[in-house]
Amino acid sequence: MASPGYGKQSAPGQLPPAADDFGHLPAREAYLASLINNLPDGAAMDVKTLAAYQPLFGQMAVRTALNRLSAAGHLRRVRERVNAERPQWVFRTYFSRTPRGDGWWNYFLATGEAPGASTDSSPDPPEERSATALPETAPPAPPATSPASPTSPAYAALASLGLADARLSLSAADCEALAPLAAEWLARGSTPAIFTAALTAGLPTPVHSPAAFTRRRLLDKMPPVRPRPDPPAVRIPECTGCRTPCRPHALLGGLCRACRSTRAPAPPPPRPGGLSAAAVRRHAARVRQAMGAGAVPRS
Structure with a gap:
């Protein structure tokens, strides 16, 4: 198992297991995909661990297989920020038995949710949503009004009590004095x-001092402090091959441009003064003819 918070994480919305889950993959990739699929969440699945865990393939073969599993839509590597109070970055590999397209992965890594209820391997959510996988600067908050301001929500809530029940009609001075409690x-x-x-439930008749009565209720019925919801997770995708953090649109099949490049090296330029193809054929014909006559002509 990896350290707590690290290692394999199962992607949501997978199809039920079937015998041919990895039948579309070559033998090596299918073998390793089946092995990873059977690992529990939180298990280490780095190249070194996977190579040591099974006897068939070494680290180089495992690294190549993981790249191909990523390109086939079965896994993505990410850096994820956890623990809002003491931010910490962990490194996780999300694995899906069901192959997914780039659009599906981008949406999931940006929102933490599977895109809709469909199990289609190539959903196409809006590109704007995928771009939120990286942290962005939040717009500045509008300036807050003073709790005692006549335009503040707290002042307005106090002033409206008299409309709901005339026994709690408050003056402007009362609203200003009680606004901090209402704001809380x-x-x-x-x-x-x-x-x-x-504040208006079960009022006595009469209410001799609306301001004092309202203050007492504001204090006695103050609602509890509710825990703040955890901020949304921040996930930065990594290239499966070189582990470089990238924006979602820069990764195709989970691989950056450098790692997915399969272009063959350009052939070397011809040597100066080299023979043309026609000249080579003529020379070869002369050699074969001379060998048949028992002598090799000079070139």
Whole structure:
């Protein structure tokens, strides 16, 4: 097993297991894909570990096979930020028994969710969503109004109490004085409707001091502090071959341009003064004729 938080992670939305899950792959890739598929989540699946885990293939063969599994849509390597309070980057490999296209992987790595309920291996979600896989600068927040400002939500919530029940009609000075408490209610997740219902429920008759009564209820019925939701995970895809972090659109089949290049080297230029193809054929014919006569002519 890898260190906690690292290693293999199963991608969501896979088809049920079948005998021919990896029948479309060459023998070596199918063997390693079957091995990885049977590993539990959190298992180490780096090249060195996979080479030591089975007796058939060494590290170079495993590295090549992982690149081909990535190109076939079965895996992606990512760097993922976890622990919002003390940010930490972990390195994970997402594996899918069901092969997926680049569009599916980009959407999943950007959102953490499978794109829709379809099991199509090549969904095409909008490109704008895939670009969110890398952290981006958030727009500046608009300036907050003072809790005592007549245009603030807290002031408005207090001022509307008298409309819901005349026994809690407050003056402008009362609203300004109580606005910090009302603002705390709203900060803890209370909506204006919940705020009004909580403060006007079961009012006595008469309410001798609306301001004092409202302050007491604001304190006694203050809602609890709700835990902040965890920020969305930040995942940066890596090239399966060289582990270089890249933007999603720069990876095809999980490989960067350098790793997926399969162009053959250019043939060497002809030597100066070399014979043409026709001259070579004529010379070869003369050699064969001379060998048949028992002598080899000079070139």
